[in-house]
Amino acid sequence: MIHVNPHYQKLQASYLFADIAQRVRAFQQRRPDAELIRLGIGDVTEPLPPACIQALHAAVDELTRASSFRGYGPEQGYDFLREAIARHDFQARGAPIAADEIFVSDGAKCDVGNFQELFATDIRVAIPDPVYPVYVDTNVMAGRTGAAMQDRYEGLAYLPCTAENGYVPQLPDAPVDLVYLCSPNNPTGATMTRAQLQAWVDYARAYRALILFDAAYEAFIRDDGLPHSIYEIPGAREVAVEFRSYSKTAGFTGVRCAYAVVPRDCMAWQADGKAVSLHALWNRRHTTRFNGVSYPVQRAAEAVYSPEGRQQVRALTDGYLRNAATIRAGFQAMGLPCTGGDNSPYIWVDTGRDAWEFFGLLLDKAAVVCTPGAGFGRCGRRHVRISAFNSQANVEAAMQRIAQALA
Numbered sequence: 001m002i003h004v005n006p007h008y009q010k011l012q013a014s015y016l017f018a019d020i021a022q023r024v025r026a027f028q029q030r031r032p033d034a035e036l037i038r039l040g041i042g043d044v045t046e047p048l049p050p051a052c053i054q055a056l057h058a059a060v061d062e063l064t065r066a067s068s069f070r071g072y073g074p075e076q077g078y079d080f081l082r083e084a085i086a087r088h089d090f091q092a093r094g095a096p097i098a099a100d101e102i103f104v105s106d107g108a109k110c111d112v113g114n115f116q117e118l119f120a121t122d123i124r125v126a127i128p129d130p131v132y133p134v135y136v137d138t139n140v141m142a143g144r145t146g147a148a149m150q151d152r153y154e155g156l157a158y159l160p161c162t163a164e165n166g167y168v169p170q171l172p173d174a175p176v177d178l179v180y181l182c183s184p185n186n187p188t189g190a191t192m193t194r195a196q197l198q199a200w201v202d203y204a205r206a207y208r209a210l211i212l213f214d215a216a217y218e219a220f221i222r223d224d225g226l227p228h229s230i231y232e233i234p235g236a237r238e239v240a241v242e243f244r245s246y247s248k249t250a251g252f253t254g255v256r257c258a259y260a261v262v263p264r265d266c267m268a269w270q271a272d273g274k275a276v277s278l279h280a281l282w283n284r285r286h287t288t289r290f291n292g293v294s295y296p297v298q299r300a301a302e303a304v305y306s307p308e309g310r311q312q313v314r315a316l317t318d319g320y321l322r323n324a325a326t327i328r329a330g331f332q333a334m335g336l337p338c339t340g341g342d343n344s345p346y347i348w349v350d351t352g353r354d355a356w357e358f359f360g361l362l363l364d365k366a367a368v369v370c371t372p373g374a375g376f377g378r379c380g381r382r383h384v385r386i387s388a389f390n391s392q393a394n395v396e397a398a399m400q401r402i403a404q405a406l407a
């Protein structure tokens, strides 16, 4: 008889965004004429940068000729892309990362979800609250937690992120082995300073812990003093793995391309105290389970770093940041405190009431979809996350409707 993995049965019934999509479908059946505006899931709406489209077309044409045809590529990604990433995203900012420390993939969600596979089941894991649910659910699936107790799992160390601490996770009271950090943050939009990241790097070095640093929203940072990569922090090469994505940067949510950075200095330890290279382990996993991102998509990602590509990506992210400013100003004018939206496409709104109730109110009265903060953790139970990923016209219309609904 086939037995189910019992850890999967600890999970909440459905993944947050699938749950929301189902509620939205039910609303559309009830109100088929309502013109819905989606500020929920962080999915981009604007077309790909022209430089990426050109590169995609050219690469597809190469595949039409036997002389330039390519089959399987290197699992870790083509050198042209890995070198462009190392040079532009890291070395140009003084972060010492080499091309062969980059692993190109089809998404940061998969990478950040899969990376925990390299570690023992009994490590202690710290999770900010609120948090991107993938970090929690993948540890539940791996058997690293006990049962769900209401909105939390036994066995995880939760790090509350609230208005009092500026929505930035503080160092834990009891030692942990693995910690997830995300900056600019999903869902709160809060961005960590150099000093805050340095404190975590120092902590990880002292406890031989590892930081999984999710920098999927790095392209939205505009304050010059803020770090874009954890490797701008001294000592981070030994204790941090970083995840990046072209999804929000260059509109690749449907194209799929991302990468993980695993420095050669990063180690985990055997029971007998012997160090094991995480670069070697991840390479082993990646080459076993993955056959690389398609050639045209990697050429499109490379085009992000061309002079035109950089300008176009900047214009895209500037547009979403203008929407974020509109959303933030709108909620503040309604008297609701907000964070995020300045170096991030997400605005975290303190609604002063139950998050799902507020979600339902915006849906029913304004036909606007947001994301209830409760879906990201206990600390989000009175918040909603508003995404700036939509057209300027839709964002302005949504804010007018919300103002009327709450008047």
Ligand code: MLT
Pocket (backbone or CB within 6 Å): 040, 041, 042, 043, 109, 132, 186
């Ligand atoms: C979100 O809305 O949090 C993101 O779109 C999720 C993701 O990037 O997977």
